[in-house]
Amino acid sequence: MDPNYFKSYDMCWGTLGTVRPFSNFHPDRDAMEIQAALEKKDAVTLVRILTNRSNAQRQLIAKTFEEITQRDLAAGLKKALSGELEALLLELLMPPLEYEAHRLQQAMAGLGTDEETLLEILCTQSGKQLQEISASYRHFYRKDLEKELKGETSGDFAKLIVALLNKENVAGDVQRDIKFLSASLNGKKAEAGPWIEILTSRDSDHLNKVLFGLEMESGQMVDQALEKKFTGDFQLGLKVLVQCIQNPDVYLAKRLMTKKTPIVQGIMVSHCEDDLLCIRAAYLKLTGMSLYSALQKQYKGDHLQAMLAICRSED
Template identity: 70%
Template sequence: MDPDYFRSEMWWGTLGTVRPYSNFHPDRDAMELQAALERKDCGTLLRILTNRNNEQRQILAKTFEEITQKELGAAVKKALSGEVETLVLELLMPPLHFEAYRLQAAMVGLGTDEETLLEILCTRSGSQLKEISQVYKQMYKKDLEKELKSETSGDFAKLIVALLNKSDMAGLVHKDVETLVATLEGKKCEAAPWIEILTSRDPDHLRKVLDEVEFCTDLFVDEALEKRFSGDLRLGLKVLVQCLQSPEFYLARRIGVMKSPQTQRVMVSHCEEDLLCIRAAFLKLTGASLYSTLQKHFKGDHLTALLNICRSED
């Protein structure tokens, strides 16, 4: 653990585990990285790259290229391999590019990773998703909405597209509650009201609505959705509700599979935002700290990188 991490004023008041390095000297870091890459010293690479936040890593990558006339990502590919190579390359991506990359990875090849699509679309704000869509088009020369439509179908496709274009309209709590309760009490539970309301209201409003729906029906919303819907739509609505009610617990469950790349990518995605909250939720869910649990499932340099991102024992 870098002692400077705890001395930094930027440490206070943040819920991330990877924070700005206060004694940041990109020229010095770049020279040290160059030497480490030449001798394939993964320990030094990880010590530097996991102790700089993403903004600093972007500056460092640019400085490295200016000094060495080589692209840092390409140099990493030559020096490293396997899961630790993938993790370091993901750390070097700007945040919006990383989310676009994750969405593309969830759709490429045979089958679609619906839950990764849902994780990103449900935990990111409407404005963030607009930026991610723009970056996706720059990176892959394709329209994200069209890609999502081609990978999904039916009401699930409607939900996915609505999530991508979500907004924070004002609404009346009691009216939304009445609408949703009515769908649960009818013979057929229609998806349209759930999709429309859950993707077009601000999160605080929706949490009040979901609390009232549970009070009126004497059922957890999760249980009601399980009974009334099926297939990918049920999964999508349940993930959306879980992310509205407690995103840190949902993400802790995602990390808890303890399989790369899922665990790794969620940690990289959230390490500068709310990984401390996710760590606390993980401890409540499992009775074990994330730091200790990682040590039981991963090994070598890959484990070192994950522990650096996790930061400490709870």
């Protein structure tokens, strides 16, 4: 544990992140230490520094490193490291918007599409954040994110994905929304339109009231109704969206339970400065084991130490 962790100059009780700004921060000193560590391929030092600085501080380190050495820090990490540790430290070096754009690009790269990673990002980010991620995607990949998503999806699922990317908060009437969703489920074939329109254009407080009212009226959980009435990717999309409306921390904790490294790293890097403490608490409640202990069972070596540093402590 970094001894300066609890002395962070802008830490306040109630913050929900695990990675916080380093209090005694000197980017030039960090850059020089990293330069020496890269030459020696000293992974311990690289992990200690890069996992104990906020993202904003890492950006300053990378800038200072380039000014001092005339070299790119990411390129240096690629040369000195390999495998999962290399991938993790490179992810930590990316600014947050670039990192989310990177995750979306990776979910669409190659054969097949990782639909649930697309959903995870689109369902847990605000409309404003998604606009910024779209701009970052255009900047780094020279492509329009909405067009890319349309090209990777089809049918009602594509409509849902695009609506999520362009989500907004429009005032609605709770009882009327319950009525529309209930009516959409009562025909021989359920209507997708009302679900897409309502669930992507209301705030979470409003939607939680709508979903609760729908469950009271129908006598069944929303998940059960969706399983009966919809199929395929669209069913998956609605189920993920409903879970993220009701409790995003529980949804993300369940994703961590897959134990797939890209998923685990993606969530931990994305959420370590915002709400990883909440996700950790949800994980403990779901599994009976702390995320810190679960990581120790799954990983080893320097990669494990980096993951534990981001997780930060036992629950």
